[in-house]
Amino acid sequence: MPVVTLPDGSQRRFDHPVTVDEVAGGIGAGLRKAALAARVNGKLVDTSYLIAEDASLAIVTDRDSDGLEVIRHSTAHLLAQAVKELFPEAQVTIGPVIEDGFYYDFAYQRPFTPEDLAAIEAKMTELAQADEKVTRRVMARDEAVQFFRGLGEIYKAEIIASIPDKEEISLYGQGNWVDLCRGPHVPSTGKLKAFKLTKVAGAYWRGDSRNEMLQRIYGTAWPDKKQLDQYLHRLEEAERRDHRRIGKDLDLFHVQEEAPGAVFWHPRGWTVFQSLIGYMRERQNAAGYQEVSAPELMDVSLWQQSGHLEKFGESMFLTHTPDKRVYAIKPMNCPGHVQIFKHGLRSYRELPVRLAEFGKVHRYEPSGALHGLMRVRAFTQDDGHVFITEDQITSESVAITKLILDIYRDFGFEDVRIKYADRPPNRVGSDDIWDRAEAALKAASSAAGIEYTLNKGEGAFYGPKLEFVLRDAIGRDWQCGTLQVDLNLPGRLGAYYIDEHSTRRTPVMLHRAIFGSLERFFAILLEHHAGKLPAWLSPVQAVVLSITDRQDEYVRRVTETLKNQGFRVESDLRNEKVGFKIREHTLRRVPYLLVAGDKEVAANLLSVRTRSGKDLGTMVPETFAERLRVELGSRGRQVLEG
RNA sequence: GCCGGGAUAGCUCAGCUGGUAGAGCAGCGCAUUCGUAAUGCGCGGGUCGGAGGUUCGAGUCCUCUUCCCGGCACCA
Numbered sequence: 134m135p136v137v138t139l140p141d142g143s144q145r146r147f148d149h150p151v152t153v154d155e156v157a158g159g160i161g162a163g164l165r166k167a168a169l170a171a172r173v174n175g176k177l178v179d180t181s182y183l184i185a186e187d188a189s190l191a192i193v194t195d196r197d198s199d200g201l202e203v204i205r206h207s208t209a210h211l212l213a214q215a216v217k218e219l220f221p222e223a224q225v226t227i228g229p230v231i232e233d234g235f236y237y238d239f240a241y242q243r244p245f246t247p248e249d250l251a252a253i254e255a256k257m258t259e260l261a262q263a264d265e266k267v268t269r270r271v272m273a274r275d276e277a278v279q280f281f282r283g284l285g286e287i288y289k290a291e292i293i294a295s296i297p298d299k300e301e302i303s304l305y306g307q308g309n310w311v312d313l314c315r316g317p318h319v320p321s322t323g324k325l326k327a328f329k330l331t332k333v334a335g336a337y338w339r340g341d342s343r344n345e346m347l348q349r350i351y352g353t354a355w356p357d358k359k360q361l362d363q364y365l366h367r368l369e370e371a372e373r374r375d376h377r378r379i380g381k382d383l384d385l386f387h388v389q390e391e392a393p394g395a396v397f398w399h400p401r402g403w404t405v406f407q408s409l410i411g412y413m414r415e416r417q418n419a420a421g422y423q424e425v426s427a428p429e430l431m432d433v434s435l436w437q438q439s440g441h442l443e444k445f446g447e448s449m450f451l452t453h454t455p456d457k458r459v460y461a462i463k464p465m466n467c468p469g470h471v472q473i474f475k476h477g478l479r480s481y482r483e484l485p486v487r488l489a490e491f492g493k494v495h496r497y498e499p500s501g502a503l504h505g506l507m508r509v510r511a512f513t514q515d516d517g518h519v520f521i522t523e524d525q526i527t528s529e530s531v532a533i534t535k536l537i538l539d540i541y542r543d544f545g546f547e548d549v550r551i552k553y554a555d556r557p558p559n560r561v562g563s564d565d566i567w568d569r570a571e572a573a574l575k576a577a578s579s580a581a582g583i584e585y586t587l588n589k590g591e592g593a594f595y596g597p598k599l600e601f602v603l604r605d606a607i608g609r610d611w612q613c614g615t616l617q618v619d620l621n622l623p624g625r626l627g628a629y630y631i632d633e634h635s636t637r638r639t640p641v642m643l644h645r646a647i648f649g650s651l652e653r654f655f656a657i658l659l660e661h662h663a664g665k666l667p668a669w670l671s672p673v674q675a676v677v678l679s680i681t682d683r684q685d686e687y688v689r690r691v692t693e694t695l696k697n698q699g700f701r702v703e704s705d706l707r708n709e710k711v712g713f714k715i716r717e718h719t720l721r722r723v724p725y726l727l728v729a730g731d732k733e734v735a736a737n738l739l740s741v742r743t744r745s746g747k748d749l750g751t752m753v754p755e756t757f758a759e760r761l762r763v764e765l766g767s768r769g770r771q772v773l774e775g
Numbered sequence: 776g777c778c779g780g781g782a783u784a785g786c787u788c789a790g791c792u793g794g795u796a797g798a799g800c801a802g803c804g805c806a807u808u809c810g811u812a813a814u815g816c817g818c819g820g821g822u823c824g825g826a827g828g829u830u831c832g833a834g835u836c837c838u839c840u841u842c843c844c845g846g847c848a849c850c851a
Contacts, residue, residue: 236846244778244779245779246779246780247779247780332779332845332846333778333779333780333845333846334778334779334845334846334847335777335778335779335846335847336777336778336846336847336848337777337778337847337848340847340848341848342776342777342847342848342849343848346777346778346847347778347847348778348779349778349846349847351845351846381786382786388842388843389842390824390825390841390842390843391842393841393842393843440851441851444851445850445851448849448850448851464851465851467851496850496851498849498850499776499777499848499849499850500776500842501776501777501778501846501847501848501849502776502848502849502850503842503843504844508850593851594851595851617851644851678811680808680809680810680811681808681809681810682808683808708807708808708809709809709813709814710807710808710809710810710811710813710814711809711810711811712809712810712811712812712813712814713812713813713814714811714812715811715812716811716812716813717812717813718812719811719812720812726811728810728811730810731810732810740810740811742811746811746812748811
């Protein structure tokens with residue numbers, strides 16, 4: 134006699150066990166049709182689930198995030214079914230839901246081609262239109278293993294063998310195809326109406342590069358065609374924002390074959406880069422940091438001592454020199470900073486000692502990892518190392534966290550998530566030291582009043598860390614800042630200070646970066662702003678344009694005056710129509726276009742237009758300068774047009 | 776590093792089954808002096824990523840290689 138409680142609190146009484154589908158039908162035919170799955174007592178189940186006892190029930194439709202997930206999961210199954218029909222020898226493995234879609238990994242004798250993809254998608258559409266019923270059954274573990282072995286699906290058999298004993302083994306079938314799956318799934322394939330296969334790729338079995346490579350097919354699925362189209366449109370938008378595209382269009386930088394993973398910065402790009410450095414330098418100095426510079430090349434023995442060579446030797450650049458010594462090009466700045474700290478006797482009274490460097494580091498990243506400015510082999514860190522006593526960990530960590538968050542706000546990133554990463558399997562230092570470091574960093578987090586999610590086992594090899602993740606304008610997350618507590622390296626490298634009892638003590642070192650990699654942060658900014666950098670970062674902040682050559686002298690004079698005040702201003706005296714000039718500079722994302730025709734010259738005015746096409750009217754050059762100064766000083770919070 | 780795809784003019788791209796390279800934009804020249812996203816006409820420009828090979832003949836076919844792209848793995 135189950136009593137079913139619905140989300141609105143109402144109850145329905147049955148004198149026999151009922152399926153979700155029946156309950157939905159009892160509420161309304163429309164709901165029954167829309168039902169994809171359900172939550173019974175909070176657990177996600179199929180619509181065929183039999184409710185035998187009192188339970189709470191929420192029907193899941195495509196309006197719920199649960200529903201979307203079910204759709205995607207079922208579409209992954211549809212994909213596997215289609216592949217098995219077209220390529221019977223392919224073996225199925227796993228097919229999970231991911232952000233915006235799903236994938237399915239197959240073991241097959243050859244990679245799938247784009248043509249295969251089209252054929253598979255067509256077959257999927259056909260199978261969906263056939264509206265085949267999806268059925269579920271439970272099988273004993275050994276029986277299931279035998280079953281899949283019998284089908285020649287050795288991967289599935291292996292997966293089942295690894296499922297914990299207490300879990301039920303469920304199989305889902307549609308048409309003449311059966312797959313192992315936890316479920317739930319849509320009641321029939323006809324519920325899958327808007328999907329698209331997006332790409333093929335290789336992927337290692339169980340994510341381990343020592344294993345064989347499988348053929349992965351990615352796809353996306355949505356409740357309806359409209360949402361699918363919106364998603365595809367979003368992908369196009371992301372492509373338009375690609376920093377590699379923008380970098381080319383705006384003539385900011387380039388890369389070439391002779392220097393894989395390294396950047397040739399062009400004048401405009403370097404101007405922006407220098408603005409970032411200038412800004413950070415100002416903020417760091419104000420926060421009590423001292424800027425330093427350590428050698429690019431140091432004897433490899435130093436890296437042996439620090440432990441980096443052992444852990445990361447494969448990705449270090451080493452040199453061959455006539456003196457037969459082996460020097461490493463620095464892959465990071467910390468050992469250099471420790472040398473600076475060590476030079477001379479340090480008293481506890483001096484701590485915290487905060488050293489910062491815009492250090493260019495080189496890492497031999499795997500070739501397949503390189504990606505535009507996001508992942509390079511030569512990059513610049515805004516690296517800082519703070520030497521402190523153990524008592525100072527909390528207060529200093531709080532100060533750093535606040536600085537990081539405040540700086541992100543200056544760049545328009547308000548939505549910042551923080552992750553706490555604890556000890557990795559591969560590490561140096563005793564468990565006792567790790568216990569203390571982890572406890573101190575956690576204490577600092579709560580003192581700073583921040584919330585974090587745990588990134589288990591993702592810490593640095595010498596200490597736990599906080600990772601700061603930005604969310605950009607189109608919702609993508611980027612890990613940039615980091616704060617790491619290190620009770621290992623200073624000791625390994627022989628750093629010490631003299632405490633109040635005249636005894637030598639090993640300092641704690643905090644590693645911190647705010648931009649992380651300047652190259653990468655630059656790319657994130659370009660994509661976040663779609664190339665329209667705020668004026669304070671724009672390589673060219675304004676262009677003064679003439680309409681005919683009668684204004685040449687005036688334009689020259691105004692440009693000079695603005696440049697002398699420190700603004701990045703250019704003039705455009707070319708014999709071109711003003712519309713052409715406007716178009717060109719707009720495409721170059723110059724924030725302000727200052728037009729001077731005969732009327733403006735006569736009255737000592739400038740006609741001001743923004744890159745978004747807004748006409749700000751005319752004003753005297755001094756007014757423009759004053760308002761631009763305010764905008765730059767407020768880092769774009771007070772814009773000229775406001 | 777692994778799987779797949781790609782590389783043709785400064786940029787974006789075309790070039791069927793092998794028969795000595797083409798467009799648009801950009802550049803340069805000339806004309807035009809023009810009011811807020813493209814003025815007109817003309818001209819120049821490529822050892823087709825690199826090295827080998829097959830062929831009478833290779834941008835096109837084969838092998839190797841470099842780099843780039845999409846994933847995977849990696850990311851101090």
